[in-house]
Amino acid sequence: MTAAAPRPPAPPAPPDPPARTSWREADRLAALRRYGILDAEAQFDDFVKIAAQICDAPIAVVNFIDEHRQWFAAELGLGVRETPLDVSICAHAILQPGVFVVPDLTQDRRFDGNPLVTGDPRLRFYGGALLETAAGLPLGTMCVLDYQARPQGLTEHQAFALQALARQIMAQLEMRILVAEKELLVREAHHRVSNSLQMVQSILTLQAGKAGDSEAGFLLHDSAARVQAFAEMHRHLYKSGAGIDVGLADYLGRIIDQQNAALGSASGGRRVVLSADQARWPAADAQAIGLVVLELVANAIKHGQGVVSVTVGSACGRLQLSVADEGTGLPAAFDPAAGMGLGMVILGGLVSARGGEIAVDRSRAQTRFVVTLATPAEA
DSSP states (O other), X not given: OOOOOOOOOOOOOOOOOOOOOSSOHHHHXXXXXXXXXXXXXXXXXXXXXXXXXXXXXXXXXXXXXXSSEEEEEEXXXXXXXXXXXXXXXXXXXXXXSSEEEESOGGGSTTTXXXXXXXXXXXXXXXXXXXXXXXXXXXXXXXXXXXXXXXXXXXXXXXXHHHHHHHHHHHHHHHXXXXXXXXXHHHHHHXXXXXXXXXXXXXXXXXXXXXXXXXXXXXXXXXXXHHHHHHHHHHHHHHHTTOOSXXXXXXXXXXHHHHHHHHHXXXXXXXOEEEEEOSOEEEHHHHHHHXXXXXXXXXXXXXXXXXXXXEEEEEETTEEEXXXXXXXXXXXXXXXXXXXXXXXXXXXXXXXXXXXXXXXXXXXXXXXXXXXXEEOTTTO
């Protein structure tokens, strides 16, 4: 009886590739914090779907390596949003340059004892491209995984696709930072302008007091009130954290609340009410919208009767503002474009500069001004 030939020894496990040493972990974590992506809402679902299709993989993940965990900004096929760092394959991937591929996780000594390999979901293949800052700090990976080993790894086309998706993810993260920085600058500008305008308002009020009951005194008081309103609008924008654009319902609601507080008990029961949809407007121009509303409200309080109703709505690329009171209506010959009062002159300038128009709605037995403006995208 012939003895069985001895089985050849198993091939040795591949050596660990050299770890990257061009960065410090503290710097990497600081960069990750700077992007503010952890536990945030992120729109990366399309990236994992594309990666899974191109690489013909059942699992695709956009992940970020935190200090003690890996967090998935988007995932397909895993069903979890984070795992401990000690089972993370991607934590090893960020130590390697370029695209990191493990054809068979069971044959790599770094992963052959990983619970995700030895137990459910019994992962066998990994391929990932670095999510890397411009300074070369790795934050995580755009990766795909499979339940079957892939001795052939990734094709050149698939590897390129993963890297391209990773670059686009980083471009979106950079855009998040730029938007946040711009919002901070806009808020600071509102704060400084508000302080400056309040100083101007104080000077006008002092001058009005010296002018007494003369016509100049009344004009100075009127101008001081407008400057104060303008300062308050900037203050509201600063306190609300307005960035690139603002919701007009909340913004105008704050201004109208201030108007109602100013009316107080001397108003004889008069008040201002607001009805607004979810229209938004660039923060840099929001004060102009506020001033249009304030001018019309001030006119209705001064010359009208009853409750003043402000309505704001947007449709078909147009923003419509209407202000109505319960008075008996304007004379048939009244033309808002020909108004010579300071309020109407200011109103006309604000509206015409934005490609809009002012009209008087005479279909109801009351005074109702309607301002129509093109939205910035349509202007």
